[in-house]
Amino acid sequence: MAITTVREALIEAASSLISASLTPQLDARVLLGHVLGLTQTQILAAFNDQLSTEQVEQFQGLIERRSALEPIAYLIGSREFYGLMFNVDRRVLVPRPDTEILVEQALTWIKQQQRPLVVADIGTGSGCIAVAVTKHAPTIKMYAVDLSPAALAVAQSNVERHGLQQQIELIHGDGVSQLPEPIDLLLSNPPYTLLDEIEPGVRLHEPTLALDGGPDGLDCYRQLLPATAAILRQGLPSAALFEIGAWQGSEVIALAQASFPQAKIQLVRDLAARDRVVQIEQV
Numbered sequence: 678m679a680i681t682t683v684r685e686a687l688i689e690a691a692s693s694l695i696s697a698s699l700t701p702q703l704d705a706r707v708l709l710g711h712v713l714g715l716t717q718t719q720i721l722a723a724f725n726d727q728l729s730t731e732q733v734e735q736f737q738g739l740i741e742r743r744s745a746l747e748p749i750a751y752l753i754g755s756r757e758f759y760g761l762m763f764n765v766d767r768r769v770l771v772p773r774p775d776t777e778i779l780v781e782q783a784l785t786w787i788k789q790q791q792r793p794l795v796v797a798d799i800g801t802g803s804g805c806i807a808v809a810v811t812k813h814a815p816t817i818k819m820y821a822v823d824l825s826p827a828a829l830a831v832a833q834s835n836v837e838r839h840g841l842q843q844q845i846e847l848i849h850g851d852g853v854s855q856l857p858e859p860i861d862l863l864l865s866n867p868p869y870t871l872l873d874e875i876e877p878g879v880r881l882h883e884p885t886l887a888l889d890g891g892p893d894g895l896d897c898y899r900q901l902l903p904a905t906a907a908i909l910r911q912g913l914p915s916a917a918l919f920e921i922g923a924w925q926g927s928e929v930i931a932l933a934q935a936s937f938p939q940a941k942i943q944l945v946r947d948l949a950a951r952d953r954v955v956q957i958e959q960v
């Protein structure tokens with residue numbers, strides 16, 4: 678039977694997504710809502726509405742891409758992070774809720790300082806960390822750095838989406854190498870995964886440069902920690918926050934201690950009680 682109504686389209690799409698997704702019905706509703714420009718509640722109220730041929734074709738195209746494990750965020754072009762909406766596509770990692778704890782820690786540290794601060798986000802991707810922190814601490818100066826010009830174009834769109842062009846400067850560069858001044862607070866969610874161990878949908882569709890942490894997942898920390906020690910402001914309190922994989926705590930702490938022998942270094946857990954952030958503070 679040809680698909681004609683919202684209800685029929687959703688039933689057929691959900692059944693075809695069963696092997697690709699743990700949430701086939703939700704995925705189908707979100708994607709059809711995107712095609713029709715309707716919220717989830719509006720979709721439920723529109724069950725008997727007829728779909729046009731164009732709508733059916735557009736929806737089927739999205740379901741095919743979802744069947745090939747493409748993240749929903751790429752299919753609808755956006756993702757919520759820290760209560761804000763971000764443009765996302767294949768040029769950037771999809772922002773993860775796990776990363777919100779780094780934003781939380783950054784804002785706590787910023788509020789404890791009573792002076793103008795220069796902050797950097799290394800490996801900014803979509804710009805989600807830089808934008809979320811700056812949105813809640815609008816007096817800071819933020820540098821958002823990425824090695825990927827394509828990712829920086831997405832970050833630029835998000836800086837503009839949130840009206841933060843005055844506060845956030847985007848920089849194309851490798852690690853901290855292009856930062857123009859000492860930094861009070863350095864933030865980074867660097868690539869730290871082992872490509873062989875990533876789930877297929879992520880490995881197939883998200884940028885390798887955003888994921889690949891090298892043979893043991895620690896390449897970026899080895900590069901960034903000593904470089905961070907050299908760029909952090911001296912003589913005043915300064916800090917660095919690095920997101921880590923839940924299994925990397927002891928190794929990254931050891932690397933941090935080698936670069937910051939005098940600093941206070943601690944592991945911060947995420948809401949699921951997994952090690953998630955290495956926090957380095959120096960006075």
Ligand SMILES: C[S@@+](CC[C@H](N)C(=O)[O-])C[C@H]1O[C@@H](n2cnc3c(N)ncnc32)[C@H](O)[C@@H]1O
Nearest residue numbers: 772800801802823824825851852866867868887
């Ligand atoms: C794990 S993603 C994080 C993206 C974003 N900050 C987030 O939390 O969703 C890592 C980012 O670091 C960038 N990157 C990788 N190596 C880099 C390097 N050497 N210097 C600067 N950025 C780098 C990648 O292009 C990618 O955008």
